[in-house]
Amino acid sequence: MLVETEEAFRAVAARDARFDGCFIHAVRSTGIYCRPSCPARTPKRSNSEFYPTAAAAQAAGYRACRRCLPDAVPGSPEWDLRADLAGRAMRLISDGVVDRCGVQGLADKLGYSERHLTRVLTSELGAGPLGLARANRAHSARVLIETTDISFSDVAFAAGFASLRQFNDTMREIFGRTPTELRGQKRGAPSGAGTVRLRLPFRAPCDIAGVLRFLARRALTGMEESGDGCYSRSLRLPHGTGIATLRAADKHVACTLRLSDLRDLGSAVARLRRLLDLDADPVAIGEVLGTDPLLRESLQRSPGIRVPGAVDGLEIVVRAVIGQQISVAAARSTTERLVTELGDELPHPEGGVTRLFPTAEVLAEHAAAALPGPRRRAETVRDVAAAVAEGRLALHPGRDEAELREDLERIRGVGPWTSSYVVMRVLGTPDVLLSGDLALKRGAGLLGIPEEPADLSAHARRWSPWRSYAGVLLWEAAANGPATRQKSYENWEKS
Structure with missing residues (x-):
């Protein structure tokens, strides 16, 4: 995590969109929190605080920036890379498990006590399960407000709020606007009821x-x-x-x-x-896989490779x-x-x-x-x-x-x-190599990479911790056919 590091402030000063969703930047003098790439003027370092999640910033009393919409960003790539208790809990909270089953239901799915889970999430993410779920509910409600014409009572129910009053209070607290004011800022054509x-x-x-x-x-x-x-x-x-x-x-x-x-x-x-x-973090993935000359051509044809989930x-x-x-x-x-x-x-x-x-x-x-x-x-x-x-x-x-x-x-x-x-x-595990997969081996052969499972596994050590992404490149090579081999050899000779 970049929280409380000088690298986080440098990312904010550079308005680097690669870090959107990785951490939250809060400004003491204004009382708002932003995504790192917010176009607003960069505050003094002494006025900046950094949080791992929007829920942590909300718990500290900050409201969301109206300009950069810090809740509407990609999630942190750490949840798949870390795959620890906090990461696994975040996947389930995003899926609405707390709203459907409560904190105890979340703890049961993860195999831990409610007390231990709350302690870990509060320590690592700055908010407990209820705070994290509340942030998700607020974002879902905002999407419904701005993209549909359904009534606010239906929005509150759909987003998981217990009452209309709780919905109104939460929206004002987090976004600094009433639901009516948010609906006035609609983006795009309104949708139907469902x-x-x-x-x-x-x-x-x-x-x-x-x-x-x-x-x-x-x-x-x-x-x-x-x-x-x-x-x-x-x-x-x-x-x-x-x-x-x-x-x-x-x-x-x-x-x-x-x-x-x-x-x-x-x-x-x-x-x-x-x-x-x-x-996913395409820059981190590309930096590792791009060091292999036999993958470089495929990576250039498919920048920002993703692993289907x-x-x-x-x-x-x-x-x-x-x-x-x-x-x-x-x-x-x-x-x-x-x-x-x-x-x-x-x-x-x-x-x-x-x-x-x-x-x-x-x-x-x-x-x-x-x-x-x-x-x-x-x-x-x-x-x-x-x-x-x-x-x-x-x-x-x-x-x-x-x-x-x-x-x-x-x-x-x-x-x-x-x-x-x-x-x-x-699970979205990023470092899986299906070395015995027939299509993957065929793709490896077309790129000049050893096809035998033991040799392929040895060669693939340089791809860690992103071997799942390398595997997708090999599948693509197999699907593209024999023409891939000549391009790969030409690229290897140039390098």
């Missing part, structure tokens, strides 16, 4: 086109739809269902959410951000089990059959998005009969689903990596490749 249009910010550069291309290659008919630069998919959310449509735009991802229950706004946004890996942990495990040792096209065809036969129909279909991924309960009962191909594979899908349905396997982003691997590999048919793929996509 529709929210918003911008998902990221740190530039960001290869959104690459992530959407990855998702499009694996899109399941009925559940996902891709074309004309857009990607849409169905979402199963805590309070209902939704459809998300994503499109790359200038300096952000344009997102349209159609929700059956607006209380799911925060959860949907958090899951989509993880799906697109929008909180997940909106549903069970879906990723099932896809991984089905996709072992077969092509992407074959895996897609097989998984589509599951969605068609076992997925629930959406109550509000749109275009080609008409179904949801099957629930754990339905898969546990019917997957073995519905899945074509090897019997063992179908039984593994059934056993994974049964473990989830019975509560023996939790697949949320707050899991400890080692414990999740152990739980997965305890199931017959789930090996190290599958568990590694799951922790990379569900």
